[in-house]
Amino acid sequence: DSGVTQTPKHLITATGQRVTLRCSPRSGDLSVYWYQQSLDQGLQFLIQYYNGEERAKGNILERFSAQQFPDLHSELNLSSLELGDSALYFCASSVGPRGQNTIYFGEGSWLTVV
Amino acid sequence: LAKTTQPISMDSYEGQEVNITCSHNNIATNDYITWYQQFPSQGPRFIIQGYKTKVTNEVASLFIPADRKSSTLSLPRVSLSDTAVYYCLVGAQAGTALIFGKGTTLSVSS
Numbered sequence: 474d475s476g477v478t479q480t481p482k483h484l485i486t487a488t489g490q491r492v493t494l495r496c497s498p499r500s501g502d503l504s505v506y507w508y509q510q511s512l513d514q515g516l517q518f519l520i521q522y523y524n525g526e527e528r529a530k531g532n533i534l535e536r537f538s539a540q541q542f543p544d545l546h547s548e549l550n551l552s553s554l555e556l557g558d559s560a561l562y563f564c565a566s567s568v569g570p571r572g573q574n575t576i577y578f579g580e581g582s583w584l585t586v587v
Numbered sequence: 588l589a590k591t592t593q594p595i596s597m598d599s600y601e602g603q604e605v606n607i608t609c610s611h612n613n614i615a616t617n618d619y620i621t622w623y624q625q626f627p628s629q630g631p632r633f634i635i636q637g638y639k640t641k642v643t644n645e646v647a648s649l650f651i652p653a654d655r656k657s658s659t660l661s662l663p664r665v666s667l668s669d670t671a672v673y674y675c676l677v678g679a680q681a682g683t684a685l686i687f688g689k690g691t692t693l694s695v696s697s
Binding site for chain 2: 506531
């Protein structure tokens, strides 16, 4: 158990809908990362927050947005969902914002768009 | 951000030592080298991290030459359960994205 909690674990929704994925980082971690992993694809970096502020942005679609709240939990919002958005979405956390900080991943949220 | 290059795949047999090498020619002075392991449908898991020379923990060793332009993850006496994807990451400065490459798929057979 990494200490990173993600909900929901599984989600099935229809095209055009909007979903919110939630992440609680490890206790004491200030940095949160979101990654997308499609079937047989690598981990695609979406976005990083540190102590409530956006720190780095990857290839995150405009239909996707995220935020980190004062209690440090984070939410990833996916809207106008398309079939291609079906993937495993990982949240990860680390103590600090730098790459040498060990990153701890949650178990992921499986999103299936039908 | 230092780019990393790893072999796409490797095969091994149980009980053998496996060495996976990662190239990172543009590594910055302050960058650390970190290796992660990922099983199917699970999040990557930290294996080992180093800055220079050799680091060893209970599961692996990490060898980093003096120029730091490459690193080698060594897994002693692999078992079937070591079949996974292994990622080499070079630490990003704050404010830049932490990118996982395609990793190395290690297949261990009996």
